[in-house]
Amino acid sequence: MGGDFAPRNNIAGAFEALRDAHDRVEIIFVGRETLIKDALKEFPVAGATAGYSIVDAPDIIDMHDERAASVRKKKNSSIAIGLNLQKEGKADAFLSAGHTGAVMSATTLILGRIEGVARPTIGTFFPTERGVCLLLDAGANVDCKPQHLYEFGVMGSIYVHQMLGLATPTVGLLNVGEEESKGTEAVREAFALFKSGKVNFIGNVEGRDILQGGADVIVCDGFTGNVILKFGESVPGFMKSVIGKHVKKNPLAMLLSGFIRGTLRSALKSMDYEEFGGVPILGVNGTSMIGHGKSTPKAIRNMILAAESMVKKNINGRIREALAT
């Protein structure tokens, strides 16, 4: 039920995943059965394809619902029922393009934390000049203690190592300067934890290092991470607006305007976050991923295949091993 184009895009994405990986994945559509069945009529492939089932969930948590309250109140939401399927062993992963806060709360509540993890986290991928960077926390934890920041680094490092195939991913601590003495008390103490920790820590990194690819994993509190995430998401729109204004001033540019816009659009695709499919909630006993509210079928497909990979690669077992005392 989650996402701006649900259930249509979610179903379309699921069929794309089944087309490409029907021998590896099975889909359970969780939501209002009547709505799902209606939406399925649009897909001729639906009848022919095995590999999916429907579980009815009468409640819908929408974007206006308060995060924590909504999960407690709406016990029959697609989020709660979907996550409980996993708890009961009937599913291996839960995916949503819906209310991030509600999914985060429900996931932590229903699946529980991995031993040794104080704060489950959700990150976000940024495109960089060299590839991609996982920034975490992206908003789940606005107040962070040093130990929380350290956990984020460990979990992020394991995730990109396993999922992106980076041999020894670099981990940077987001700060206002490179020197160890910089930053808030929490960040300075986190620096010390990282120095003696279990990741390939490269020290403090700064705001510019995110897009420049200064580290594979960048750690920050969820307040800073959320502000940066939303700032970053506004960059393509801002660029289009700025270039649009410039093109209007230049007659030759105006002639070529269509072409320039096309070039820009393609070039900006690498800032199109939904291309990464979705991001995992790290630190919980299970697999729960969140996609962009505007997820395309392709993004949903990518998220499903990422979840499959996350389960197969035993990310959670590796996190437990690294953080359990």
Place this chain on the structure above:
Amino acid sequence: MGGDFAPRNNIAGAFEALRDAHDRVEIIFVGRETLIKDALKEFPVAGATAGYSIVDAPDIIDMHDERAASVRKKKNSSIAIGLNLQKEGKADAFLSAGHTGAVMSATTLILGRIEGVARPTIGTFFPTERGVCLLLDAGANVDCKPQHLYEFGVMGSIYVHQMLGLATPTVGLLNVGEEESKGTEAVREAFALFKSGKVNFIGNVEGRDILQGGADVIVCDGFTGNVILKFGESVPGFMKSVIGKHVKKNPLAMLLSGFIRGTLRSALKSMDYEEFGGVPILGVNGTSMIGHGKSTPKAIRNMILAAESMVKKNINGRIREALAT
């Protein structure tokens, strides 16, 4: 002595200001006299132009110096001597394109705080889809109490009202969501102060509101502000890199590549922070402005004229009036 192209660009900028406002400003070059005299030889206008003098300052604080220590140790730095000229009534404003931290520390130490101001601040201008936004604090104060955030809002509001001519500038509090309940404890308490405060407070704003022009003044702690500032500064380079890669893939685009790059360069000029000249340190008894390390002569000129305006408009008197209890 400050800035990557000192003293050349600083002197060139001063002459541009004198050319445009010789009846309103007088320049005192503060730094190593021999270096300044050498550099002046390049400017034929130097001999002919009255309106400038030189004050020798043998010490130089460079970018490798520690912020606070450098000011105490190097008593004869151009920063310390330049600021003391103002304290002694021999100058009305101090301008530097040098070490931001050292200028900030020395300014607070030598000029002192305005009554009612607990934390002097330095902001940064962002271009927006609608014009410009002043974000503060941009890195001077990494740990902020609610009262500090409130002060930043008041000072920023007065500055953009007087300097940019905005009738009732909107002030937004940077947060992870619009709701009053969002964010860290400090931010939630600051929200309450703003609600009953003396500015045109429009509530919480998010990361995307910076470039979208959601508020004329955006308030945050210096940790978040510094990260956003440096992230923003890296955007043009990232865009060039991304578009460069795209152009290589497209034969037609490659043909037009020079033209596209030219268009992009001009369009990106509005993200060229030095065009704003410099930013003031707000909350001190005097006028002290900091320019970009890569300041062009034009940026230095703009900063000089902004400082003149800041003095004439009695920004500090207005801050005192708004914040003194």
